[in-house]
Amino acid sequence: MKTIGEICSLSELKIGQTAVVKSINITNKNVKRHLLDMGLTKGTKVSIKKIAPMGDPIDILLRGYELAIRKADLKQIEVEVIQ
Amino acid sequence: MKVGLVGNQNSGKTTLFNCLTGMNAKIGNWPGVTIEKKVGTIKGTKHEITDLPGIYSLSPYSAEEEVSRNFVFNENPDVIINIVDATCLERSLFLTTQLLESNCKVIVALNMADKLEEKGLSIDEKKMEEMLGAKVIKISALKEIGIEELIKEINKPLKSKQNKVIPQYLSKDYELEKYEEIVNQKYSFISKVVENCIKKKIKPEAISDKLDKILLNRWLAFPIFIIIMFLIYYLSVGIVGSFTVDLVGDSIGSFGEYIGKLMQNLGASEWVNSLVVDGIIAGVGAVLGFVPQLIILFTCISLLETTGYMSRISLLLDKIFRKIGLSGKSLIPFIVGSGCSVPGIMGTRIIENEDERKMTTILTPFIPCSAKLPIIALFAGYFFPNSSGIASSSLYFFAIVVIIISALIMKKFVFKHTSNTYISELPEYKLPSAKYILKDVFDKVMAFIKRAGTTILLCSIIVWFLLSFSFKMEYGVDIEESILAGIGTKISWAFKPILGENSWEATVSALQGLVAKEQVVSSMAVINGLAEDASQGSQIFASERSIWFLHSIISICFYGI
Ligand SMILES: Nc1nc2c(ncn2[C@@H]2O[C@H](COP(=O)(O)OP(=O)(O)OP(=O)(O)O)[C@@H](O)[C@H]2O)c(=O)[nH]1
Ligand SMILES: [Mg+2]
Numbered sequence: 001m002k003t004i005g006e007i008c009s010l011s012e013l014k015i016g017q018t019a020v021v022k023s024i025n026i027t028n029k030n031v032k033r034h035l036l037d038m039g040l041t042k043g044t045k046v047s048i049k050k051i052a053p054m055g056d057p058i059d060i061l062l063r064g065y066e067l068a069i070r071k072a073d074l075k076q077i078e079v080e081v082i083q
Numbered sequence: 084m085k086v087g088l089v090g091n092q093n094s095g096k097t098t099l100f101n102c103l104t105g106m107n108a109k110i111g112n113w114p115g116v117t118i119e120k121k122v123g124t125i126k127g128t129k130h131e132i133t134d135l136p137g138i139y140s141l142s143p144y145s146a147e148e149e150v151s152r153n154f155v156f157n158e159n160p161d162v163i164i165n166i167v168d169a170t171c172l173e174r175s176l177f178l179t180t181q182l183l184e185s186n187c188k189v190i191v192a193l194n195m196a197d198k199l200e201e202k203g204l205s206i207d208e209k210k211m212e213e214m215l216g217a218k219v220i221k222i223s224a225l226k227e228i229g230i231e232e233l234i235k236e237i238n239k240p241l242k243s244k245q246n247k248v249i250p251q252y253l254s255k256d257y258e259l260e261k262y263e264e265i266v267n268q269k270y271s272f273i274s275k276v277v278e279n280c281i282k283k284k285i286k287p288e289a290i291s292d293k294l295d296k297i298l299l300n301r302w303l304a305f306p307i308f309i310i311i312m313f314l315i316y317y318l319s320v321g322i323v324g325s326f327t328v329d330l331v332g333d334s335i336g337s338f339g340e341y342i343g344k345l346m347q348n349l350g351a352s353e354w355v356n357s358l359v360v361d362g363i364i365a366g367v368g369a370v371l372g373f374v375p376q377l378i379i380l381f382t383c384i385s386l387l388e389t390t391g392y393m394s395r396i397s398l399l400l401d402k403i404f405r406k407i408g409l410s411g412k413s414l415i416p417f418i419v420g421s422g423c424s425v426p427g428i429m430g431t432r433i434i435e436n437e438d439e440r441k442m443t444t445i446l447t448p449f450i451p452c453s454a455k456l457p458i459i460a461l462f463a464g465y466f467f468p469n470s471s472g473i474a475s476s477s478l479y480f481f482a483i484v485v486i487i488i489s490a491l492i493m494k495k496f497v498f499k500h501t502s503n504t505y506i507s508e509l510p511e512y513k514l515p516s517a518k519y520i521l522k523d524v525f526d527k528v529m530a531f532i533k534r535a536g537t538t539i540l541l542c543s544i545i546v547w548f549l550l551s552f553s554f555k556m557e558y559g560v561d562i563e564e565s566i567l568a569g570i571g572t573k574i575s576w577a578f579k580p581i582l583g584e585n586s587w588e589a590t591v592s593a594l595q596g597l598v599a600k601e602q603v604v605s606s607m608a609v610i611n612g613l614a615e616d617a618s619q620g621s622q623i624f625a626s627e628r629s630i631w632f633l634h635s636i637i638s639i640c641f642y643g644i
Contacts, residue, residue, distance in 0.1 A: 028504070029259055031504050031506070032259065033140075033142060033259065033262060034139070034506060035506065036262065036263055036266045037139045037140035037142065037177065037266070038139050038174060038506075038508075039173060039174045039177060039270060041263070041266055041267050041270050042263075042267060043267075044270075049292075050292075050295055050299055050509075052299065052398045052399060052401065052402065053299060053300065053301045053302075053304040053305065053399055054399075054402040054403070055402070056401070056402050057398060057401055057402075057411070057505050059398070059509050063171075063173035063174045064170070064171050064172070064173055064174070065171040065173075065174055065508060066508065066509040067506065067507070067508055067509065068394075068398050068505065068506070068507050068508075068509045069504075069505065069506050070401070070405075070503055070504060070505045072503055072504075073503075073504055073505075073506070
């Protein structure tokens, strides 16, 4: 389990943990822009809400709504754990 | 006046569109239901209103989003109603800030206001109006609250119409870094708006989360999913299905006899009598007998679509589907396709990745659609009289096996480069509107009946004619000497490999299945009705055993193409 203050990728968090987005390193330009549009920007608070029964995709809570994303994409989002 | 409905996916645009126009366009509780623009007129006014696909941003991302973007910038709307899901303001206002830059007259409609209290939220719309510089109205498209005020606001005369501007960062050749910077600025403005206009009480755990603890539970999710899907098809194809097979045999038969006697008493000639009883009633009746089944199937699909369970299924199966080169989102077209392949195929547009989308498009027709349902039920009843329910619902699982194998082959040889993204909002569960479901099922069943009344009626008459007359145009010949038997025998060699034997009856009905699948049942009924001895009829069914699978799985109807 990642501890508070630790920098890691969003895919490494457990259910219920909260973190702040540090950088989005997704290489596909379209995907990155889509995530930005949907409010996944630097400084956004995100928490892990649900995990699909087979462990992937992961459902994250941000800006008051839920977004399901595959682990492979979450790996490329760097966050700082705050809770 | 030209009015457009612009907003995020799943924010209730189509629900509002239906409410304003009285139409019944397709609604569903998953992102990306509407994929084409739809035009209507606001009741009681002359305003033209356009429902558009949902978008999160005016920057071009996918083809459907291009439709909405194009509407805003190039189709010169007078008023844009920006539908905002009030329970999810922060993300939704991003699009609002972009729309406000475009110089249109924008009315912000805070939809789902009926859910605010339940979520412990209260919104100060006057304050919001001030900060955004646009009219803000709370509405509920589902409960039809605030609609009058909205129409009043639309009716207000325009000041001067200004030219639209496309901000530089929204053009096609933007720089991602610059874009990110602007997005950051916009979201920090939005955070301020939200901070000032929304009050949040601490709320108890949402019902959706409680439900998901069960429906997305690691151990329970799959069994529940399989039980639900099995029940749907078992109920509609199996139980109600075998019931209707009897109905086809008995009531349509006795109805035909009754009409036949009636006409005889009225002095109708023998061939007219035969046309009505053996041709029209037997043919069309056989197909209409399946209406109860269709009602059940369409209701179940409509419920899956509107409650929000569809998004869970997609999440549930994404990992498996990815392995065979598809996406969890492929499941939505498959399930919709079990009603009819056409909307199923249209629905594939929600899949971002091109390879995944193409594969899903090719595979959707493999799912037995409702038009094949009569065939499935009829033959299951003949082959497995004691377990027809199980037999016909297991056909759906057989279809899934076929899909998996074909997908694997395609992945191996055709679509080799599948990248992997799956980004989808997970909507909350919602209680659907009974009125919408009733209308939706009614529309689909009526469409089916209309076909029974036109295409199938015509085909039944033609089949009857070809069966009752010989090449010499004599009426009342033995069925073996009829025109159809003649044609069928000539070409039955071509079907021998699939049918297993030379049978003109089966050949004819197999050919017709290509035009419209329901027709198979209907022409079987006509041929059967005219065949003099029963053994001739059952022989047809015996040889059709192999095309049962063929028809159910492979064939695509012309409507589909
Ligand atoms: N509680 C509540 N639910 C609503 C309201 N308006 C719409 N819904 C529900 O929200 C879901 C989405 O509605 P749609 O009208 O299909 O949304 P849309 O904006 O057209 O979605 P896309 O076509 O996918 O972009 C459906 O389940 C509706 O029943 C509302 O005012 N209150
Ligand atoms: Mg819609």
